[in-house]
Amino acid sequence: MTELIDLPFQAERAVSPLDGSELWVVLDPGFVIHREASDFLRALHGASRSPHTIRAYAGRVAGFLGWCAGQGVEWSSVSLAALARFKHFIEVTPGRGGRLRSGATVNATLTAVCEFLRFCARTGLINMAVAEQLSEPRWLRFTPPGFDAGESGQFRTVRARALRTRVQTPFPEALTDEQAEAVLACCRRPRDQFLIVLLRDTGLRIGEALGLRGADMHLLPDSRALGCTVVGAHVHVRHRANPNGALAKSRFPRTVPASDAVLAAYAGYQHERAGLAGEDGTEMVMVNLYHQPLGAPMTYRAAKGWFERLAAGCGFPVRPHMLRHTAATNWVRAGIDLDVVQALLGHASLASTTVYLHARDEDKRRAVEAVAAGKRYR
Numbered sequence: 001m002t003e004l005i006d007l008p009f010q011a012e013r014a015v016s017p018l019d020g021s022e023l024w025v026v027l028d029p030g031f032v033i034h035r036e037a038s039d040f041l042r043a044l045h046g047a048s049r050s051p052h053t054i055r056a057y058a059g060r061v062a063g064f065l066g067w068c069a070g071q072g073v074e075w076s077s078v079s080l081a082a083l084a085r086f087k088h089f090i091e092v093t094p095g096r097g098g099r100l101r102s103g104a105t106v107n108a109t110l111t112a113v114c115e116f117l118r119f120c121a122r123t124g125l126i127n128m129a130v131a132e133q134l135s136e137p138r139w140l141r142f143t144p145p146g147f148d149a150g151e152s153g154q155f156r157t158v159r160a161r162a163l164r165t166r167v168q169t170p171f172p173e174a175l176t177d178e179q180a181e182a183v184l185a186c187c188r189r190p191r192d193q194f195l196i197v198l199l200r201d202t203g204l205r206i207g208e209a210l211g212l213r214g215a216d217m218h219l220l221p222d223s224r225a226l227g228c229t230v231v232g233a234h235v236h237v238r239h240r241a242n243p244n245g246a247l248a249k250s251r252f253p254r255t256v257p258a259s260d261a262v263l264a265a266y267a268g269y270q271h272e273r274a275g276l277a278g279e280d281g282t283e284m285v286m287v288n289l290y291h292q293p294l295g296a297p298m299t300y301r302a303a304k305g306w307f308e309r310l311a312a313g314c315g316f317p318v319r320p321h322m323l324r325h326t327a328a329t330n331w332v333r334a335g336i337d338l339d340v341v342q343a344l345l346g347h348a349s350l351a352s353t354t355v356y357l358h359a360r361d362e363d364k365r366r367a368v369e370a371v372a373a374g375k376r377y378r
Helices: 035-046 051-071 080-092 103-122 128-132 177-186 190-202 206-210 260-276 300-314 320-333 338-345 350-357 361-376
Strands: 010-015 022-027 135-139 157-161 234-237 254-257
Touching: 010 051, 022 035, 022 051, 035 051, 035 103, 051 080, 051 103, 080 103, 103 128, 103 157, 177 190, 177 300, 190 206, 190 260, 190 300, 190 320, 206 300, 206 320, 254 338, 320 338, 320 350, 338 350
Parallel strands: none
Antiparallel strands: 010 022, 135 157, 234 254
């Protein structure tokens, strides 16, 4: 459903009666498919954008169209001033749960709307001038790590979105060692234990974990017999279509070393899988074992429901991305070079990895107390 409540347009999931494939569409107040918005969502699907992204964009575009209809604004010729009013609307209107949206959510909504309008302009559905007003030249006073500004700074001038809100970058949510152990203790079954250990030790995204196939699990000390030259036990992460809709975010393949804990948990899971599902006929690693259809590839929806139940049992929030953040934070605190952490996580930009260079409260207190203690003994 749309993120902006009580508006006449809505995003809905459509399932093909032919092959069961899933697409998202936007419906107008008469429950008629909005052609331009739905074409945009199909284009995202064709570009292999993740199911989470497509679902989020569907709701945000539906909310924008609904706001335009309610304000008497023609969406196909919307002005920058009208978009500024839309920005203010989503900033001051409570979302689900009655809370105001964060700056990051407001910017994500604006990004979806801008991509939609640019798509419509590129395909000739609206005037190109509508899309051209969405960005403006901006000179970068501060550049991110690794940015090449050019010999004379000629690359400091970039095209930036004309409308955006200020965002306070939060520290990534990571589990403490005690919480990580508690999470693992709450997992009573081998498959569940394997998924937690895999995410915690490799830093894989949940879509990457659900998209793993048996051929990606090179867990022998030497994989040359499999045609792989990577030394040691490791996991291959590849961007491709999967029967459960899982998708690796990055288009570039990578390998991530597998710890002894991952190997042990995988062996326990394989033994359990053979006993419960037998020859299930699927090459996917993560499958249903505790409900029908047994042996079917595990979906995003099933994983989300399981994590919600796990969090309820633990008594604190537990989400797949928290385990990825935990892996990254542990690597950084162990002194691993940031470019190595970037490669392990599959980040395209080093700027995405630098968020893990945050200092915890206990780190700051330890620093102050260490210096103070040194002064006392002088």
